[in-house]
Amino acid sequence: MATLEINDLHARVAEEDGERILRGVDLTVESGDIHALMGPNGSGKSTLAKVIAGHPAYEVTGGEVLLHLDEEDVADIDAELDDEDYHWELLELEPNERAALGIFLGFQYPAEIEGVTMTNFLRQALNAKADEREELFEDEDEESAEADDDEGYETSPMEGPADDGEIGVAEFQEILSEKMELLDMDEKFMQRYLNAGFSGGEKKQNEVLQAAMLEPAVAVLDEIDSGLDIDRLQDVSKGINALRDEQGTGVLQITHYQRILDYVEPDHVHVMLDGEVVKSGGAELAEKLEDKGYDWVREDAFETA
Amino acid sequence: MSSQQDELKETDTEARFEFKKEEKSAFQTEKGLTEETVRVISEDKDEPEWMLERRLRALEQFQEMPMPTDWPGQPDLSEVDVDEIIPYIRPDVDVRAGVDDWTELPDEIKDTFDKLGIPEAEKNALSGVGAQYESEVVYQNMQERWEEKGVIFCNMDEAVQEHEELVREHFMTKCVPPSDNKFAALHGAIWSGGSFVYVPENTTVDMPVQAYFRMNSEGMGQFEHTLIIAEEGSEVHYIEGCSAPKYSAFNLHSGGVEVFVGEDAHVQYSTVQNWSKNTYNLNTKRAIAEKGGRMEWISGSMGSKATMLYPSTILKGRGASDNHITIAFAGEGQDIDTGAKVYHNAPNTKSTVESKSIAKDGGRTNYRGLIHIADGAENSSTAVECDALMFDNESTSDTMPYMEINESKVDVAHEATVGKIGDEDIFYLQSRGLDDDDAKQMIVSGFIEPITEELPIEYAVELNRLVELEMEGSLG
Structure with a gap:
């Protein structure tokens, strides 16, 4: 059971006189829970998602983003662990280290990488994550021993580096087929280049597929529902529900619309305004927002302020 | 030794x-x-x-x-x-x-x-x-x-x-x-x-x-x-x-x-x-x-x-065709000036040129090409595409695509792109667990994929290894 805990988070655009966007965000997401984060354009939802993942375009000016893990989350680690290994300050880590600890960001506009097939990409990502986890959790003594081993290759350069027990092709294919079937994705996707020429809907399906493959503790999905027709919306929703039901992933879903919440029922709904989470509630809050808009939330927030 | x-x-x-x-x-x-x-x-x-x-x-x-x-x-x-x-x-x-x-x-x-x-x-x-x-x-x-x-x-x-x-x-x-x-x-x-x-x-x-x-x-x-x-x-x-x-x-x-x-x-x-x-x-x-x-x-x-x-092809006979695929990599102190020359000297001839270049650490790449279509080489066509990828602002990349077209019934296309390696692309891959170096390497290997896919597997592997070696030490 993992918990993502955000306390009083402040961030601004990382340039001179960069705009302040996050002004004290407090939010906690536990694995297995689905949270919807709503709010008008410009309220800071996407920035929050990027800051959690470590986007270099933003500078954190205050607060903390903590990830707490338990035994279950580190079952794959052989090394002896101490208390530190269960509590991480994500703001001190590189984006890939955060990913290795179990943070996933589903992009609103996923990058298109020409020339890299989905299969290649996903295998490398899985292997990179496994390697990084070993590094993050291993003892310091082991670390230096490992570094010595790393230099030079056992094999000729024609064959590339020796395979160090990474995920096998057969095993990989099996997992992949299973996840793709769930998302109703054609296997032909695997030989296509990463997001290159994908339709808007295909890109979003692909984000959920990647989350399914990487099995994160917490997945932040930024407007995963935008640009989806009703069939795709159902496929994507099925995928998101499976993240929670089968992998126990905690989901923080950023959305403008009630529509996806009909298929992915949130346990918690939060409203963001002007860089803060100003209101939290259950699924009924989203329905109220759909009916009445955000003005009443703003008024409530002003009154309590 | x-x-x-x-x-x-x-x-x-x-x-x-x-x-x-x-x-x-x-x-x-x-x-x-x-x-x-x-x-x-x-x-x-x-x-x-x-x-x-x-x-x-x-x-x-x-x-x-x-x-x-x-x-x-x-x-x-x-x-x-x-x-x-x-x-x-x-x-x-x-x-x-x-x-x-x-x-x-x-x-x-x-x-x-x-x-x-x-x-x-x-x-x-x-x-x-x-x-x-x-x-x-x-x-x-x-x-x-x-x-x-x-x-x-x-x-x-x-x-x-x-x-x-x-x-x-x-x-x-x-x-x-x-x-x-x-x-x-x-x-x-x-x-x-x-x-x-x-x-x-x-x-x-x-x-x-x-x-x-x-x-x-x-x-x-x-x-x-x-x-x-x-x-x-x-x-x-x-x-x-x-x-x-x-x-x-x-x-x-x-x-x-x-x-x-x-x-x-x-x-x-x-x-x-x-x-x-x-x-x-x-x-x-x-x-x-x-x-x-x-x-x-x-x-x-x-x-x-x-x-x-500048490998060149003279398309001498009717219906002859040419295809150029080139990749150039220039690091510190390197000046890689490459390209293609095609002479369309007969009707119905066809050429395609695809050039990819990567410049880093102040290196320079230049695409220098010539397409010549002779008078009378009717119904000929040519398509030239040059893409340059730069790692930093110190590196340079030029494109000099000369065209000499002396026949009117021809189809000529030219496209050129020059870009810096995208920060958003790197971040996307990092967010999936790849470190900064591996992310850049993946982008570069994808960029040159049109070349490597044409090569037998041993050479494709070696080319990728060479690119990796070229990139080592310059990144991070």
Whole structure:
């Protein structure tokens, strides 16, 4: 059971006189829970998602983003662990280290990488994550021993580096087929280049597929529902529900619309305004927002302020 | 080899490509280039009189021609001093025309090629391999079934003796005459080694024929000549790989490639070059395609201090076609000036050029291309696409796509993109668990994928490894 805990988070655009966007965000997401984060354009939802993942375009000016893990989350680690290994300050880590600890960001506009097939990409990502986890959790003594081993290759350069027990092709294919079937994705996707020429809907399906493959503790999905027709919306929703039901992933879903919440029922709904989470509630809050808009939330927030 | 190098080899991946052997040659010409030098080379090779005459005529042309200095934005060649180059070195091998059994090679040469993976590659997939260690082809082998079909693959020196008429007709006559440019003239005077490929009518060589060139002596130039003749309806894929170790004195590489594509024949010429960072790589490569013939050039230009390389195709017969795919990588202090030239001299001819370049740490890449469509070459079409990727603001990338279109009924397309490696792309991959270096490497390997997918797997792997080595140390 993992918990993502955000306390009083402040961030601004990382340039001179960069705009302040996050002004004290407090939010906690536990694995297995689905949270919807709503709010008008410009309220800071996407920035929050990027800051959690470590986007270099933003500078954190205050607060903390903590990830707490338990035994279950580190079952794959052989090394002896101490208390530190269960509590991480994500703001001190590189984006890939955060990913290795179990943070996933589903992009609103996923990058298109020409020339890299989905299969290649996903295998490398899985292997990179496994390697990084070993590094993050291993003892310091082991670390230096490992570094010595790393230099030079056992094999000729024609064959590339020796395979160090990474995920096998057969095993990989099996997992992949299973996840793709769930998302109703054609296997032909695997030989296509990463997001290159994908339709808007295909890109979003692909984000959920990647989350399914990487099995994160917490997945932040930024407007995963935008640009989806009703069939795709159902496929994507099925995928998101499976993240929670089968992998126990905690989901923080950023959305403008009630529509996806009909298929992915949130346990918690939060409203963001002007860089803060100003209101939290259950699924009924989203329905109220759909009916009445955000003005009443703003008024409530002003009154309590 | 010193123990220090041994150790380096074990620990440093780069050393695997840069290891340097003790020089041990049976014969070495005096430094400097004179008529006497050329006579010695020819005599030592026991060449027929006509070849000596061609060499001497080429030398004269070389001496008359000025150094090219007037191309806009051309690499600086002022350090190229031909007199400083030992033009010809023959490794210490008993058999003049090479040996055909791997086990007969001297250990240190074998060791060099082992590191480069040549025998494995051959065993697995290749139909013939000629490996040039310094100037002489020392290892030749051809699978028997091609010999039975009349396919010839031998070293160029041997071809002068054994296939004299074919060579006399085609060698630096109609395709690349020495008068073409100063370095073609130099090449004509002191060429040594290289490959000769002959494919008879209606014969398909369905596995790639490959040669691997390597310079390994200080202050030495390499001037290998490759002549490919594909008769009517034949098909062949020739691959040349190059990897040179680092040296303090500068090296000059000036190779020559001539390809004759017969009617409806199909020739693919692929090269992966990785010259040491002090090599001037100045080549002349040209193909002539007859009616319905198809020529494909695939080149990966890595390493070198400066490269000037513009493989060209003359589409001579109706319906002939050409396809160029090139990739260039320039790091610190490197100027890689490459491109393509296509002459559409007949109707219904077609060409496509796809160029990819990567510049980092202040390196410079330039695409310099020429498409010429002659008056009367109606219904011809050409499409040129140049993409440049830069790692930083210190690097430069230029595009100089010249077009000379003298016919109105043609279809001409040109596209060029220049971009810096995208921060959003890197972040996307990082968010999936790849570190900064691996993310950049993945983007670059995707960028050059159109090249690597055309290569046999061993070369694709090596090209990717070379790119990896080029990127190491510069990132992070």
